[in-house]
Amino acid sequence: MSGAGLHDIREAAAAGDAEGAREPDSSVAIAEHLARTRFEDLPASVVEAVKASVLDTLGCVLAGTACEDVVAIRKLVAKWGGQPASTVIGSGGVRVPAASAVLANGAAIHQFDYDDTHDRAVMHPSSASLMPALAVAEETGGVSGKAVITAVALSNDLSSRIGLATRGRMWDHPWFRAPLIGLFGATAAAARIMGATPAQHLNALGLALPQAGGTWASLHHKGSSVRSMRDGLAYRNGVLAAELALSGLRGDGEVFDGPYGFYRAYFRGDYERSELTEGLGTRYETERISLKPWPCIRHLHTTLTAVLGLTAEHGLSFEEIAGVLLGVGQVNRDRCRPLAAGGSPANHIDLAGNMLFAVAAAIRHGAIPLSLYHHAGLADDVIANAMPKVRWRYDATLNGHTFEPGVVEIATKAGGRYTARCEVALGHPDNPMTPEQRVGKFLDCAAAAGKPLPRERALRVVDAVTRLERASDIDDLMRLLA
Secondary structure (H helix, E strand, O other), X not given: OOOOOXXXXXXXXXXXXXXXXXXXXXXXXXXXXXXXXXXXXXXXXXXXXXXXXXXXXXXXXXXXXXXXXXXXXXXHHHHHOOOOOEEOOOOOOOEEOHHHHHHHHHHHHOOOOOOOEEOOOXXXXXXXXXXXXXXXXXXXXOOOHHHHHHHHHHHHHHHHHHHHHEOOOHHHOOEOHHHHHHHHHHHHHHHHHOOXXXXXXXXXXXXXXXXXXXXXHHXXXXXXXXXXXXXXXXXXXXXXXXXXXXXXOOOOOOOOOOOOOHHHHHHOOOEOOHHHHXXXXXXXXXXXXXXXOOOOOHXXXXXXXXXXXXXXXXXXXXXXXXXXXXXXXXXXXXXXOOOOOOOOOOOHHHHOOOHHHHHHHHHHHOOOOHHHHOOHHHHHHHHHHHHHHEEEEEOHHHOOOOOOOEEEXXXXXXXXXXXXXXXXXXXXXXXXXXXHHHHHHHHHHHHOOOOOOOHHHHHHHXXXXXXXXXXXXXXXXXXXXX
């Protein structure tokens, strides 16, 4: 494919600016960076972080394949048909066009809010990057593991930077960051696998801009399918944007900084431009992504880290615990709503955002088993027998944090009283899960799939991801996931 240099894409970026006086849009430098970066340019720590996120995200997809909405979407894309190019994971071998595979696989990722998170950018980078990268790689054919790692590394860095550039807390705007921002990461991943030139990357981002969307509605309208399958909707559009650009279509200019660009349109122009481009190629936010040890919203993880740390440290059983008192601020107060029995599995995504349910499950089971979201009896047992032990009180000193510190006090029937405060949740790069914990999570997810992966096959997936940079073609990995 013929290349286009930085001069060409700077001219393209300026085409919509009659005066030509503004500084080139951030998208210009980003497009050049996306096109020129090689696998060999990536630090070893970034490669390892990508492989950890790849395994984690594949596990999240498998876990979601048993959910009713995912099954319905899988049937729909199979009905649409088209070129049998890309694998619908966990389907038994269904193959569809790349965009359809991203819709189906992306819809499964967030079913239990188990997917990775950039804690400062507050979005899910690998949900956006991996499904487009894999689907387009299969459709393209002959794509190496190194190429997939590079696409995911660049995409995760980009979407994290876009999130970091936004000022204020995530609640200050009506837009939900994960799909809104992740669309650009999905577009970058797909275009990179397709071998886009700088100008084509720029056009792809400009073709993604008019497709960006996603509000807080699905979090406030309980029972909506949108919250759990939004990734499929958004990231399918990333593949479309890349395909259009590679077919010669031109995108809107001034994608990020312009008067009608992303930040003016969605964030009132309140953003930090330097976050987008400073350190491109030397600082990768890809290695600052957190993995989730428990299937629930990331806001709950500091509290769960504190609770389970106390029970492990002092050997406290469920029967010994008289009560748990949680300190919560403004953000987590909304997570402390009462629950009625009978909400699982139909409303499992709502359970995954409830603080009292998560803590109750943790003291009841020593973790949050995925089975709670599939079997109403198990969830109802937590609601009836464990939630009454969990109370909360408002603590205004915790306000101002998107992810509040976890403040916990556990009282025992014998009169013991134990307290903890957690600032950095388990799974954060500064408090990482162990390799054994990461593999254990994947195996649990694989066993909970609609078509459970036998342990031996699941371990082969682990091995394939561990050696991903050595794979000359990702087809062997995808066959294991079919």
